[in-house]
Structures are given as C-alpha cells and as structure tokens.
Amino acid sequence: MSVSLYITEKPSVALEFAKALKINAKRQDGYIEAGDTIITWCVGHLITMSYPESYDPALKKWSMETLPFIPDEFLYEVIPAVKKQFEIVKWLLNREDVTTIYVCTDSGREGEYIYRLVDQVAKVPDTKIKKRVWIDSQTEEEILRGIREAKPLSAYDNLADAAYLRAKEDYLMGINFSRILTLKYGNKVQDFLKGKKWSAIAVGRVMTCVLGMVVRREREIRNFVKTPFFRVLSSFSVTRGDYTGEFTGEFKAIEGSAYFNSPLLYKENGFLKRDSAVELIKQLAGNLPKYNDDGTWNRDESSDECLYGTVTHTEKKKEKKNPPLLYNLAELQNDCSRLYKISPDETLNIAQELYEKKLITYPRTDARVLSTPVAKEIYKNLKGLRSYSVLGGFAAEILSNGSYKGIAKTRYVDDSKITDHYAIIPTGQGFNALGSLSPTAGKVYETIVRRFLSIFYPPAQYRRINLTVKIGTESFFSTFKVLEDEGYLVIAGKPSVLKETQTSQGKQSQDENEENENILDKEFMNTIMNIKTGAKLAVNSLSIKEGETSPPKRYTSGTLILAMENAGQLIEDEELRAQIKGSGIGTSATRAEILNKLVNISYLNLNKKTQIITPTLLGELVYEVVNASIRSLLNAELTASWEKGLTMVAEGTITKEEYMEKLKGFVERMVNGVKTLNNQDMLIKIFKQVASFYK
Incomplete structure (x- = not known):
C-alpha cells in the first residue's frame, strides 16, 4: 500500500490538517496515522548549522590566525532538545511504504528551510514524490486547496537556495565579524566598562545596521540646537445676519511683502526675534489703540x-481620502505599537496565534493587496464576518449593497505586488476561538477586520477652504478642513479632533502645518463659505505665538520596523511607502526577532510603556567599534542590497553560486582589513565622549 506523509511545522498545524483530511486516528508519539495517511510535524527548527569546532576542535578557541572561517562545505546537526522528534520524522520520511511526501511547513522562506534541512540530514531518497503545499490560511477549505494544487517540491528550489544562503550569510558574518572584533577590541570595551556585565561583541548583517539607525537618530537628537521663532497671528471677525464669529490667520512673507526673503525670518511664517514680530504689529496697527505691554494689539471696543x-483670495474645494491599503506585517506591527503599545515581537506572536486559530490569513507577508483569485471569492470572507459580533453589521451592509463586487478593479487588488502571500485579512472563520483570545489579541483582530472592511467603503469626503486676507501689504492665511462625509471612517474610526475645539462662535486654533479634521459649527462654516474676494473683515487682534524647532523623534518599535522595511528610511506617508517599497532590511518574518535580540543583549533599550527605543552605553560602544572597523555593516542601503540579492536568487535572476562568491569575498576583505588596523587606543577617547551622555 502506498502511503502519503504530510509534514507540518508545528503539532497544532498537524491537527488542523488531520481535521481537514477527516482523520480521526489516535495521536501516536510524534505523528498521526490512519490507513494510507500519516501526519507528522517538526517543532520549529530540528536542524541547525554546526559551530566551527565541529569542523576542527581547534577552532573552539578564538584566534585571529583561524579567521576568516569560510568552509567549503557547511555542516549541519540535529538540535539536541528535539532529537527525539527528528528521529521520528526521519523514520517516517524513509519508510518504504511512504511514496508521497507533502511538505506543509509555513509557506515562506523559513518554512522551506526547515523542511529542506530535515530532508537533507535525514537523507530522504529522491525516488519519493515530494510535493509542496502552499497555503494562505489554515481554514479547512484552504488546506484542501493547497493539497489539491500542490506543486513538485523542486518548483521551490530557488526559494530554498535563498533560504540556505540567508543562513550561511548570517552564520559567516556573525561568526567571523563577532570573533575578529572581539579579539581586536573586546579588551578595550571590557576595560572601559570596568567589570560591568559583558560578553563578546555581537555583530550581524541586519542587527548591526539596525543598531546604527538607532544610534544615529539619538545623536541627531543630542546635537540638535533649538531655534526659537515668533509667528504673528491675526484674529478676524466674520458676520452673517445675526451670527458673529471669528477665525485666525497666520502671517506669511510671500512675494510683495516687505519681509519677502528677509534675513529676519525663520522660514516664511515666523521671525527669528520677537522684536521683529512686534515691529510688524506696529506697522500694521499704526496709531490705533490699544497696544498691550508685550507689543501685541487688541481692538479697542x-x-x-x-x-x-481685505480678502484677496478664496479657495473652496472638495478632497477625498481613500481607505488605506490592507495590512502587511510591518504596517500591523507599527499600528499595534502606536495604538496598543505592544512590541513588534508581541504583535507577530499574536498574529501567528490568530493565523493558527483560523481567524486571519498568513501574517508574515510584505504585500498590502489581494490577488485576483482571492478577490473573486472575497464574499466568502464577508459572509463569515457577519458572525463577528463587534463588526458583523458592517459586513452584512457590504454584502447587501454589493460594494465588494468591483473590488478586483481597485488598487486593493494587484497581482504584480504579491510574491509569496497576499495581505493579512480575516478569513471569516474561527470565531469559536475568539473567547480564548487575550484582550490584546482581540483588539489586534478587530484592528485587522476594520482595515479589511474599510476597503469596501467609499472615500471620506472633506471640504477644504483656504482664505488669504491682507492687512496693508502683508498677507494672513487661514485653512479650514472639514469632514463632510465619513465614508470609510465610519468603520475605520475618525481622526482625533482638535485639542482646542471650536467655541459656539466658531473660534479655531491651528498650529504650524497642522491639519484639523473636525465637524465645525454649521453657522460658522456657512459664514466662511460665503466670504467673497474683496470683502472687508474687522481685525480683532494681532498676537505673537512663540515656537521652537523640534528635534527628530526617537524611533518607536513600530516606526523602526517601518524604517527597516524601507531600507533605513522612516517614511510616514503610507501612499509614498507603497510607491517606493522594495527590499528592506531583514524580512517581515525576521525584523521583530532582530529587534528583540538587540534588546536582550542590552544594545538597545525598549520602553515597554511608550515603545520608544534608545541605545545603551554598550550599544553605542559597539557602534563605535564597528564604525572604526567594518563601517559598511552600518550602511542601510548596503544591508538592503544583500536582502535584494536573496530575493533575486529566489526569483532565479542570479545563481546561488554568484551570490556565494560575492559573500565570501566580502567576508574575506572585511576580516583581513580589520587585522591590519591599529586604532584601539584612538577608540578610548571616543568611548569617553560617548559615556558622558550616560552619567
């Protein structure tokens, strides 16, 4: 009898496959068997790369003479803690009656690597039929589709090559660079720290680059010099019938102004000195009463x-704000960091839990759109979501009005922007598991559902009104942005309203570059809408608002993940992120783990309440060591280019041999370059400068 063997990544996933295949057999020690079907599982990684001493016991001792260490053939070994399960899997894979193997590990580079290592070390013969099951969720329907449409394992050979290369790259850089820098500079760092907790200098292709991003940001903040500036504001009266209100305008030195391109200005809307602002008010108000002691002016009633x-320009236009693209893992981690103050690592764990409980699709994805086939079947997800008590009414409304029918023709569906998996969306199933979720996991699920349902709603509609009012030769500008139609915001949630809300007279406060979205007083808005060019408006006051330039913001765990996704650039605008997205630093599956490691080895601090990230003294010292020796490891663009190279291997654009040749050359050049350096004493002076910020 020919037997089919299904191998999953975790025991919990194996149980889902057993349910889908209608296997009710009793679970054995490490597998489930019934008739012509066996299901077994890994427990994450069963195999790991061997340490250098496995090649030669002499390599256990760190010495410069043995570096660079680049073996011709890499050795692998079973992880001792999971040896029993490996032996069970090995036995099953090699059983004579097992003729077909279905590889059901997670559908991604790491999942591919987990199985390929097992296959390699277990020496599974190529005579067996090996098929790859690639699924986007763990629903029964999707599991059966994945099995039915399973491709030959060989179709994923390029992905496997990229997986092996990624591991070799991290291994070679980690071992060689950590050893050479520890041997060269370790004593200097240890002596400087004077017996504080210490271990070898840890260096990695991605983690060192991320450390560099955080340290550079911290230094930008330290070196930032605040520039005070003084803005001149005017308050104008508006009337319509019996209604009277007022609004604020802000001075800007445009062409025609006496201050156009003046050295007295900070940008076009503020003065470097308060005296200059007071002088402008004197020019505008002249001899009119009444001046205040601080040089500002108020109308004398x-x-x-x-x-x-005099109103010199009016502009009234409608604006649309489309629902944002769907979540990929980086966007979800950023929003969860911002909204719920949880780390990217915790968000990934929650997302993985939601995936394994059939509530959402595969979370380790970089895509923010759906595929065409999924779009055609999206009504199934919506039908299921009607049972979700929190937002089921919205799903029912979408189904009722049929807004889902044209989704394939929108920006939310794009096959060209999907590699392994489409965006994270709710499956519409698994609701029996909702009760077992933690409150935070429940919020994360709701966030994903809200984002998903939003794309079936129309854009939010705003009314923007721009006014320019001249007092003498100087222009004052006012902008009002009003939400007229909620559109998708009815499900996604409205933006926060003004901190200083309007009074019954419609008074508004706006800070520099601040755009406010709020339901203003209707009479006030009707009055503003009816202002015509040439209208004369009474000036109630001329005031000065003092401000100062702000330093760059520290990274939060979420914004750091976004910066990693965009090759070291923190791009706040989601539309721009979608346009320039390429290979970033690390992958969606590894970024949280890298950040977690930097915190665990005390190179970075993560404030759990705010999720703000800062370097530690040790982290900055290691940064200086790398900066003085292998500076290119701190280069975000270069680090991203390595990731891009792995993507090219996975796509078949370059060969694994070409990539490996470049990798070996890089490691050799960097290690041999460090050997020639003699800059240890120079670093002590820099260490002292750094330490002054940690007293």
Missing part, C-alpha cells in the same frame, strides 16, 4: 477706529 483686512 470703545473706539470708533478699526483696523480692517
């Missing part, structure tokens, strides 16, 4: 004299 401004 008891006087017949009044200062007027």
Whole structure:
C-alpha cells in the first residue's frame, strides 16, 4: 500500500490538517496515522548549522590566525532538545511504504528551510514524490486547496537556495565579524566598562545596521540646537445676519511683502526675534489703540477706529481620502505599537496565534493587496464576518449593497505586488476561538477586520477652504478642513479632533502645518463659505505665538520596523511607502526577532510603556567599534542590497553560486582589513565622549 506523509511545522498545524483530511486516528508519539495517511510535524527548527569546532576542535578557541572561517562545505546537526522528534520524522520520511511526501511547513522562506534541512540530514531518497503545499490560511477549505494544487517540491528550489544562503550569510558574518572584533577590541570595551556585565561583541548583517539607525537618530537628537521663532497671528471677525464669529490667520512673507526673503525670518511664517514680530504689529496697527505691554494689539471696543483686512483670495474645494491599503506585517506591527503599545515581537506572536486559530490569513507577508483569485471569492470572507459580533453589521451592509463586487478593479487588488502571500485579512472563520483570545489579541483582530472592511467603503469626503486676507501689504492665511462625509471612517474610526475645539462662535486654533479634521459649527462654516474676494473683515487682534524647532523623534518599535522595511528610511506617508517599497532590511518574518535580540543583549533599550527605543552605553560602544572597523555593516542601503540579492536568487535572476562568491569575498576583505588596523587606543577617547551622555 502506498502511503502519503504530510509534514507540518508545528503539532497544532498537524491537527488542523488531520481535521481537514477527516482523520480521526489516535495521536501516536510524534505523528498521526490512519490507513494510507500519516501526519507528522517538526517543532520549529530540528536542524541547525554546526559551530566551527565541529569542523576542527581547534577552532573552539578564538584566534585571529583561524579567521576568516569560510568552509567549503557547511555542516549541519540535529538540535539536541528535539532529537527525539527528528528521529521520528526521519523514520517516517524513509519508510518504504511512504511514496508521497507533502511538505506543509509555513509557506515562506523559513518554512522551506526547515523542511529542506530535515530532508537533507535525514537523507530522504529522491525516488519519493515530494510535493509542496502552499497555503494562505489554515481554514479547512484552504488546506484542501493547497493539497489539491500542490506543486513538485523542486518548483521551490530557488526559494530554498535563498533560504540556505540567508543562513550561511548570517552564520559567516556573525561568526567571523563577532570573533575578529572581539579579539581586536573586546579588551578595550571590557576595560572601559570596568567589570560591568559583558560578553563578546555581537555583530550581524541586519542587527548591526539596525543598531546604527538607532544610534544615529539619538545623536541627531543630542546635537540638535533649538531655534526659537515668533509667528504673528491675526484674529478676524466674520458676520452673517445675526451670527458673529471669528477665525485666525497666520502671517506669511510671500512675494510683495516687505519681509519677502528677509534675513529676519525663520522660514516664511515666523521671525527669528520677537522684536521683529512686534515691529510688524506696529506697522500694521499704526496709531490705533490699544497696544498691550508685550507689543501685541487688541481692538479697542470703545473706539470708533478699526483696523480692517481685505480678502484677496478664496479657495473652496472638495478632497477625498481613500481607505488605506490592507495590512502587511510591518504596517500591523507599527499600528499595534502606536495604538496598543505592544512590541513588534508581541504583535507577530499574536498574529501567528490568530493565523493558527483560523481567524486571519498568513501574517508574515510584505504585500498590502489581494490577488485576483482571492478577490473573486472575497464574499466568502464577508459572509463569515457577519458572525463577528463587534463588526458583523458592517459586513452584512457590504454584502447587501454589493460594494465588494468591483473590488478586483481597485488598487486593493494587484497581482504584480504579491510574491509569496497576499495581505493579512480575516478569513471569516474561527470565531469559536475568539473567547480564548487575550484582550490584546482581540483588539489586534478587530484592528485587522476594520482595515479589511474599510476597503469596501467609499472615500471620506472633506471640504477644504483656504482664505488669504491682507492687512496693508502683508498677507494672513487661514485653512479650514472639514469632514463632510465619513465614508470609510465610519468603520475605520475618525481622526482625533482638535485639542482646542471650536467655541459656539466658531473660534479655531491651528498650529504650524497642522491639519484639523473636525465637524465645525454649521453657522460658522456657512459664514466662511460665503466670504467673497474683496470683502472687508474687522481685525480683532494681532498676537505673537512663540515656537521652537523640534528635534527628530526617537524611533518607536513600530516606526523602526517601518524604517527597516524601507531600507533605513522612516517614511510616514503610507501612499509614498507603497510607491517606493522594495527590499528592506531583514524580512517581515525576521525584523521583530532582530529587534528583540538587540534588546536582550542590552544594545538597545525598549520602553515597554511608550515603545520608544534608545541605545545603551554598550550599544553605542559597539557602534563605535564597528564604525572604526567594518563601517559598511552600518550602511542601510548596503544591508538592503544583500536582502535584494536573496530575493533575486529566489526569483532565479542570479545563481546561488554568484551570490556565494560575492559573500565570501566580502567576508574575506572585511576580516583581513580589520587585522591590519591599529586604532584601539584612538577608540578610548571616543568611548569617553560617548559615556558622558550616560552619567
């Protein structure tokens, strides 16, 4: 009898496959068997790369003479803690009656690597039929589709090559660079820290680059010099019938202004000195009463004299704001860091739990769109979501009005932007597991559902009104942005309203570059809408608002993940991120783990309440060591280019041999370059400068 063997990555996944295949057999020690079907599992990685001493016991001792260490053939070994399960899997893979092997590890580079290592070390003969099951969720329907459409394992050979190369790259850089830098500079770091907790200098292709990003940001903040500036604001009266209100305008030195391109200015809308702002107010108000002690001016209600401004420009236009693209892992991690103050590592663990409980699709994805085949069947997800008590009504409304039918023709569906998996969306199944979720996991699930349902709603509609009012030769600018139609915000949630909300008279406060989205007083808005060019408006006051330039913001765990995704650039605008997206630093599957490691080895600090990330003294010392020896490891673009190379191997654009040749050359050049350096004493001076910030 020919037997089919299914090998999954975890026992819990194996149980889902057993349910889908209708196997009710009793679970054996490490596998499930019934008739012509066996299901077994790994427990994550069963195999690992061997340490140098496995090649030669003499290599256990770190010495410069043995570096660079680049073996011709790499050795692998079973991880001792999971040896029993490996032996079970090995026995099953090699059983004579097993003729077909279905590889059901996670559908990604790492999942591919997990099985290929087992296959290699277990020496599974090529005479067996090996098929790859590639699925996007763990629903019964998707599992059966994956089995039915399974391709030959060989179709994923390029992906496997990239997986092996990624591991070899991290191994060679980690071992060679950590050893050479520890041997060269370790004593200097240890002596400087004077007996504080210490271990070898840890260096990695991605982690060192991320450390560099955080240290450079911290130094930008330290070196930042605040520049004070003084803005001149005017308050104008508006009337319509019995209604009276007021609004604020901001001075800007445009062409025609006496201050156009003046050295007295900070940018076009503020002065470097308060005296200059006071002087402008004097020019505008002249001899009119009444001046305040601080040089500002208020209209004297008891006087017949009044200062007027003339409306020189009005602009009224409608604006649309489309629902954002769907979540990939990086976007989800960023939002969860911002909204719930949880780390990317915790977000990934929650997402993985939601995936294994059939609630969402595969989370380790870089895509933010759906595939065409999924779009055609999306009504199934929506039908299922009607049972979700929190948002089921929205799903029912979408199905009722049929807004899902045209989704394939929108920006939310694009096959060209999908590599392994489409965006993270709810499956519409698994609701019996909702009760077992933690409150935070429940919030994360709700966040994913809200983002998904949003794409079936129309854009939010805004009314933007821009006014320019001249007092003498100087122009004052006002902008009002009003939400007129919620559109998708009804499900996604409205933006936060003004900190200083409007009074019954419609008074508004706006800071520099601040865009406010709020439901303003209707009478006030009707009055503003009816202002015509040439209208005369009474000036109630001329005031000065003091501000100062702000330093760059520290990374949070979420914004750091986004910066890693975009090759070291923190791009806040989601539309721009979608346009320039390429290979970043690390992958969606590894970024949280890298950040976690940097925190665990005390190179970075993560404030759990705020999720703000800062370097430690040790982290900065290691940064200086790398900067003085293998500076290219701190280069975000170069690190991203290595990741791009792995993608090219996976796509078949370059061969694994070409990539390996470049990798070996890089490691050799860097290690041999460090050997020639004699800059240890120079570093001590730099260490002292760094340490002054940690007293």
